[in-house]
Amino acid sequence: MIPADADELVTSQDIAEKYKANEGNVSYWTTLPGFPEGWPSGPGRTLVRDAALVDKWMKENLPVYWAKGRTRTTRSVCLPAARRIW
Numbered sequence: 001m002i003p004a005d006a007d008e009l010v011t012s013q014d015i016a017e018k019y020k021a022n023e024g025n026v027s028y029w030t031t032l033p034g035f036p037e038g039w040p041s042g043p044g045r046t047l048v049r050d051a052a053l054v055d056k057w058m059k060e061n062l063p064v065y066w067a068k069g070r071t072r073t074t075r076s077v078c079l080p081a082a083r084r085i086w
Contacts, residue, residue: 008051009041015054020068032061 010018012026019026029035036054038047058066 003050006050006052009048010051010054011046011048014051015049018069019058019062019065021065025065029062034061 012023012030015021015029016023016026030038035057036049038049040046041048055066055069058069
């Protein structure tokens with residue numbers, strides 16, 4: 001059952017688009033420990049997930065993809081400042 005407190009629901013396709021990955025990656029991620037549970041929804045019974053839980057999991061487990069999912073306005077707030085290596 002979809003949690004009542006889920007503000008936004010996303011499909012695997014939505015996840016792939018947001019985090020700049022292909023659906024094969026997302027399919028694999030869903031098998032990893034702790035990836036948010038999916039619930040069938042709609043006439044096609046497409047699995048949907050809580051977007052906030054997916055984002056939290058991505059940040060903790062796949063930070064490079066998580067960073068790709070940040071919008072231009074949130075990138076500077078979320079990512080650490082670049083360090084010079086020279």
